[in-house]
Amino acid sequence: MPQHEDQPHGFEERLGAVLRRTGDTFTTDDRRELVEGGLLRGRRRLVRRRLTVSGGVLALAAVGLGGVYGGSLLGPAGTAGTSSVAAPPVSNTATPASATAEKRPGGPIRVDEIAAVLKAHTPRGKWTFDGLGSPGEAAGGVFDDGKGKAAVSVSLSRASGAAARDMVTCPDKVVVPYDACTAQKLPNGARLMIFQGYEYPDKREETKTWRAVLLTKDGFLVDASEYNAAAQKGAPVSRTDPPFTPAQLKTLVTADAWRPLLARFPGAPGGGPGTPPPVEPSGTAVRDTLSGLIPRGLDVRAKGGGGEYGHVVVDDGKGASLVGVNVQPGSKDLIGELFSGPDVVTLPDGRKVRAAKRAGEKGGAGVVWWSVDTITPDGFRVVVSAFNSGAQHEAATRAEPALTIEQLKAVALSSKWRKVALG
Numbered sequence: 001m002p003q004h005e006d007q008p009h010g011f012e013e014r015l016g017a018v019l020r021r022t023g024d025t026f027t028t029d030d031r032r033e034l035v036e037g038g039l040l041r042g043r044r045r046l047v048r049r050r051l052t053v054s055g056g057v058l059a060l061a062a063v064g065l066g067g068v069y070g071g072s073l074l075g076p077a078g079t080a081g082t083s084s085v086a087a088p089p090v091s092n093t094a095t096p097a098s099a100t101a102e103k104r105p106g107g108p109i110r111v112d113e114i115a116a117v118l119k120a121h122t123p124r125g126k127w128t129f130d131g132l133g134s135p136g137e138a139a140g141g142v143f144d145d146g147k148g149k150a151a152v153s154v155s156l157s158r159a160s161g162a163a164a165r166d167m168v169t170c171p172d173k174v175v176v177p178y179d180a181c182t183a184q185k186l187p188n189g190a191r192l193m194i195f196q197g198y199e200y201p202d203k204r205e206e207t208k209t210w211r212a213v214l215l216t217k218d219g220f221l222v223d224a225s226e227y228n229a230a231a232q233k234g235a236p237v238s239r240t241d242p243p244f245t246p247a248q249l250k251t252l253v254t255a256d257a258w259r260p261l262l263a264r265f266p267g268a269p270g271g272g273p274g275t276p277p278p279v280e281p282s283g284t285a286v287r288d289t290l291s292g293l294i295p296r297g298l299d300v301r302a303k304g305g306g307g308e309y310g311h312v313v314v315d316d317g318k319g320a321s322l323v324g325v326n327v328q329p330g331s332k333d334l335i336g337e338l339f340s341g342p343d344v345v346t347l348p349d350g351r352k353v354r355a356a357k358r359a360g361e362k363g364g365a366g367v368v369w370w371s372v373d374t375i376t377p378d379g380f381r382v383v384v385s386a387f388n389s390g391a392q393h394e395a396a397t398r399a400e401p402a403l404t405i406e407q408l409k410a411v412a413l414s415s416k417w418r419k420v421a422l423g
Contacts, residue, residue, distance in 0.1 A: 109156070109261050114139035117257045118154050118224075122244060142230050148239030149230040156258065158265055159221045166306035167223075168193040168215045174302060174313060174322065174391045182246075189217035192254070194246045199232060207232070210242045212249035220262045222253040285420045286310035290325045290384075293411045298402055301390075313390045319397030320390030325382065325411070329421045332379025339375055350377040351413065355405050362392035370401050372408040380421070384412040 112132040118139060119127055125145035132139075140153030159167060168191040170181035178197030185191050192214050199207035207229045214222040226242035226249070229235040244252070287303045287310030294300060298314040298321075305311050311324035339352040346352050353374050360367030369392075371385040386401035386408055403411070 108135040109137050109264055110134065111136045111139045113261060114154055114156065115141065117255060117261070118152070118252070120257065121252045121255045122152075122248065125243070143226075143243055145243055147243070148228070150239060150243045151227045151229060151231050151235075152225070152243070154222065154224045154252070156261060156265075157221045157223070159215060159219055164215055164219065164221070165191070167213050167221060169306065170195065171306075172302075172304035172311070174304065175311060175324075177391075177393055180246075186254070190254070191215040192250065194249055196246065199227065207235075207237060208242055210244070210246070210249065212246070212253045214253040216262070220265070222258050222262075224249055224253050286325060286327055287312065289414075289416050289420050290323065290411070293414055293416065294323070295403065295407050314402050316402050318402070319388070321398065321402035322387045322390055322392065323385070323401070323403060325384045325417075327417050327420055328381040328383070330379055331375060331381040332377075334381065335375055335377075335379065338373070347413075351375065353409065353413070355409065357405070360387060360389070360392055364389050364392055364394045364396065366396035367392060367394075368396070368400065370403075370405055370408060372405065372412045374409075374412045380418065382412045382417050384408045 110132075111129070111134050114137070115127070115129050115132060118141075122143070123145065125143050127141050127143055129139065129141035137157060138153060138155035140151065143150050143152045168183055170183050170193060171178070176197065178195060180196040181193065183191070183193045192212065195209075195211045195213075197209050197211075199209045207227050209225065209227055209232075211223070211225045213224075216222075225232075226244055228239045228242045229237050286308060287305040290310045291300050291303050291312050294312060294314055298316050300312050301315050301320065302313040303311065305324070308327045309324065311322060314321050314323060335352065339354060343356070344352050344354050351374055353372065355370075355372050357368065357370050360369045364387075367387055367389045369385060369387055371383060373381070373383045375381040386403045388396045388398045388401050390397060
């Protein structure tokens, strides 16, 4: 539920502002930065460094933890689609096609090349694609085998560090409810995750999301998503399940045919010079730091997270309470959009603080959501939230969250988060 629905700076308005700002940063001539940044964030997946929930950490976490477990960042033909995550800001100056071609032996990857591999490694059916002649590291279309239309997409990107491992790690069911998920290391050293869940985990009668993500030994991601509807969002369910089985998704993402395309990325062996993907905060460090900042008297029953996000479930004997945090360095451009208005307090050192109490948004009966959002003058943002339930999609276990607003504020303003960001 939006915060202060009748006032400016409500949740939807602030989230919309971030979406508009992020959209303004996208370029279309070279989507490498978009794909690499987006798929590794969330992130959170969304897909994620600059667009975690504007009012608190967990509103979009059910499709987050790196943006892996919800919808793809890219819609049909590799265009930017609706998602909970977004790429880091990139230059507004489009990269000339000639410059891109110089970086990549064989020229930039084209949408039709990805579409061809997708079609060749899935069961027979009718495909509809858009933008097949354009460059891009993702392709999406609609597949119809006569049993109902289904949106399907595949994206290619580079990956590194903890964020890459997060992409092929099954999510914590405390945050992301799902039907099935497997993660394994393959004989060739690659890691594979296959996820079967929902576009809206709190509304399981709606669109299903099935996904396979392969992390190769040399640091590339092949990410395939499918739905039981003709579009990721906004289309009615057209079939009981997405069209491809988990085994067929595995066959798709592990196909050798992706290797020639991945080899054309800048920085790949023989692929020309390139800048390595951005370094992610360690999910382990984030969640362990959060655990260490929990006030005495609260028993930490569980913890998890990934990338810049971490969570714990605590209990003081009065019921379980979910507490989460996002650590987002480099968010200076959000200060004017998210930290203005009468509910923002500016501390003597220049840090801005916004506290909020609102109803939960993920379907749990009686759930309330308390959050404290903070940012420094140089854009170091920490958002901490707490709920009166052990999971947002489950019914309330207590009247209020286990931490007060003042305790959340103390956690968010801790100096320890700077050390986490520095690795």
